[in-house]
Amino acid sequence: MASKRNQNEAGDSGRKKKKQIRVWVDGCFDMAHFGHANAIRQAKEMGDYLIVGVHSDAEITKNKGPPVYNEEERYKMVRAIKWVDQVVEDAPYVTTLETLEEYDCDFCVHGDDITTTADGTDTYYLVKANGKYKECKRTAGVSTTDLVGRMLLVTKQHHERDEEKLLDKEKVADIGKMSADNKCSTAKSPYTGVSQFLPTSNKIIQFADGKSPNPGDKIVYVAGAFDLFHVGFVDFLEKVSKEGDFIIVGLHTDPVVNRYKGSNFPIMNLHERVLSVLACRYVNEVVIGAPYAVTSDLMDHFKVDLVCHGATPIMDDVDGSDPFAEPKRRGKFKTIASNNDMTTQKIIERIISHRLHYEARNKKKEEKELKIMQAHMERIGKENKS
Structure with a gap:
């Protein structure tokens, strides 16, 4: 497949210009939060030009359930991230060597978490097998799943505008109880419900x-x-x-x-x-x-x-x-x-209107990732024994 980048040209001095390192990142980028932005920032540091592929609504729905944001909203959100040089719409859910070749990318970058198709296949197995895969650190304490959980938490208490009522002991205790019910580690504040993000x-x-x-x-x-x-x-x-x-x-x-x-x-x-x-x-x-x-x-x-x-x-x-x-x-x-x-408020209303679906999706995702992680640990254990 022909490259979309022009061949390097010789500089005025007759020497060839330094080859531009082109990096590929892809994902759903649903509710594109600062965790996504941090992955994009780290990927940009690995090269000179960053191309971000964003999956379509159809692909996301097929593999993990319908997104909170529609594809046009997600395309716009990713374009607004300052480290992004180019956005590719309707990127394939499984990253292929053909995709990297089409956009003349040297390698693909993804966070050190797990992404799979509906049948549990690693979406990066092709590029990993061909040495075209690099990892960046996932931002601990935030994910789309986590944010959806926080919004679901909001719906479990009445929306009161009375600050004194919000801050009374019963209210804070209720938030702590809801945190436990939602299997979140701590309720950091009565304002933000549950937040596990630790800033530096x-x-x-x-x-x-x-x-x-x-x-x-x-x-x-x-x-x-x-x-x-x-x-x-x-x-x-x-x-x-x-x-x-x-x-x-x-x-x-x-x-x-x-x-x-x-x-x-x-x-x-x-x-x-x-x-x-x-x-x-x-x-x-x-x-x-x-x-x-x-x-x-x-x-x-x-x-x-x-x-x-x-x-x-x-x-x-x-x-x-x-x-x-x-x-x-x-x-x-x-x-x-x-x-x-x-x-x-409209984002929260989207979550509320499909509350049962998102609760089921979050649970299913957690179970799928746990199984993959357990299999990964068992494989490492066997390798260490041999």
Whole structure:
């Protein structure tokens, strides 16, 4: 099959250019979270040009059940990850040598977890057998299965907007009990339900590009929860990025988000939301634990030229004041419509509407992976004895 990359050409000096290392990654990327982004980041570090294949709804449904996001949403989410150079739609579920050849990729990268077809076949057995497979470290504490579990956890208690009720001892005890019922290790907070992700400063540094605004750059600031980072946020931030040169996103703390979202929102804790936003190609910097009100100190400190907010209702601050009063006073406030009706609540509603299916899917996946892991350990044991 003909290569889709032109042959290397000689440089001006007559010497051949260094061969570009092209890397292939594929997957479902359902609810494309920061764990997916971290795998993509690690894969990009192994080469120069990263191609990401995304499976179709039909392929995913056949092998593991229908995804939460449809294929168009998943294609858009992966394109928004800043380490991705190219997206291949409707990529085959089993990675073949022909696919690597078609896109002139040197090897395929996948996390050190297990991916199988409906009949239990390793989806990477072909590239593994031909030495075209490399592994990256899976991000512990997060997966699509885990996030679905958290959303299912949300449906097991009433959605109350009364913060005092949410934080009373019975509520916290209920969350702990639900964690045990769902076989999750710990309930880290009454806001995020169950989160096993352990953040480090190094992980944040890896996701951040470390660049500062250039002199004369127009700096734009937006703030919010950005919970379960989804296509609505991608469309919003893409539009915001056209308003300036350097985009700063302020992320509210879990208690602040809980005040205006209610129930046990946010689904993802602050550090998880930080990584999700940092992985977006339209974002340059993140303020961790940003104040709810955009103050004059904040605007002066970051030299903010424009403050943007989505076309959604804005709750007053705790004292009843408008949290955007200062940028409005300065004439530096603008409402940006994403023209996408996706919300965090709608994602949860998708899960709720198919709750029994997703519970069964999660259980089936866990059982399948356990059997494969046990077989793998037995094989290693036999090899060690021989």
